[in-house]
Amino acid sequence: MAVTLKEVAERAGVSRSAVSRTFTQGASVSAKTRKKVEKAARDLGYSPSLIARSLATNRTKLIGLIANNFQNPVFLEVFDLYTRALQERNLRPLLVNLTDQTDPSASVQLLKQYSVDGVIVASSTLPPLFAHAFKEAQVPVVHAFGRFASTPDIHIVGIDNEHCGALAAETLQKHRYKRVAFLGGPQSATSAQDRAAGFTRRAKEIGLEIVSSLYADAYAYNSGQQAMRELLNDRRFEAVFCGDDLICMGAMDAARDAGLSIPQDVGFIGFNDMNMAAWQAYSLTTIRQPTSEIILSSVDLVVSMLDTPERAPEVRLFPCSVVERGTLKPIEG
Incomplete structure (x- = not known):
């Protein structure tokens, strides 16, 4: 049987709300109470329920990550970077494969079923209407690797x-x-x-x-x-x-x-x-x-929108550079 919050509270000699606050990021709890609750949790092997927490806070900490072109190995690099960047923010990616999907409304419906807190469209090949569909559904969205726009309707992070x-x-x-x-x-x-x-x-x-x-x-x-x-x-x-x-x-x-x-x-x-x-x-x-810079910036933007969903759309562009190796003939000195 899973250890309950009530059992941790009884073991620590505190209220259930004190246990809840201890495991809620940013909640107020004294150092003395936190120490007692954390010790009781360790002794009992207690892990807080993410589902219960999401019901209490109305936040799932899920970020929808929409991508296609999975046959290209570069996506594995992209997904690795996104996963680590989101986990460092105490968030989790919910991956959606749109390789054969052309209907934005189906993607919106799928991710709304999971009550995602935000969405990152991580593709340069999906049309902009995918990202716009989430904006229209009032889901915070960033289009990473998106097309440059001088007057953007959504947040765009990428290159020129x-x-x-x-x-x-x-x-x-x-x-x-x-x-x-x-x-x-x-x-x-x-x-x-x-x-x-x-x-x-x-x-x-x-x-x-x-x-x-x-x-x-x-x-x-x-x-x-x-x-x-x-x-x-x-x-x-x-x-x-x-x-x-x-x-x-x-x-x-x-x-x-x-x-x-x-x-x-x-x-x-x-x-x-x-x-x-x-x-x-x-x-x-x-x-x-600059893939890593684009990914980190898009994560920063979607996190900022969780608290400020009305934030005005912006474009963040990163410069590209030439990496010289061996497939062009040498430059004569």
């Missing part, structure tokens, strides 16, 4: 994907490439659209010729392989900007299968700087997306 695409073009020029190709993620993803737009605009400004442009059907290794095989039908390009590291790894292996050497025959620059990008088999030069 157009600027990052331009950074990729500048990097290829610095490495002495003239004819380049673009290989993006799904064309329906706003992140892919913006990276392509920034890359194309800046390439034209600095004199790079984009000889091929193609979108993969998913942020996946096999999609990168397949798309690269199609790009290789027109081999006028000298280097490829891939809008995702995993797509880039598939593309690199397709190039190797075709007998090409990297970076001697063709150069590659990816996007994200996922852990696998540093593996010796790839040693991928890439654009680093």
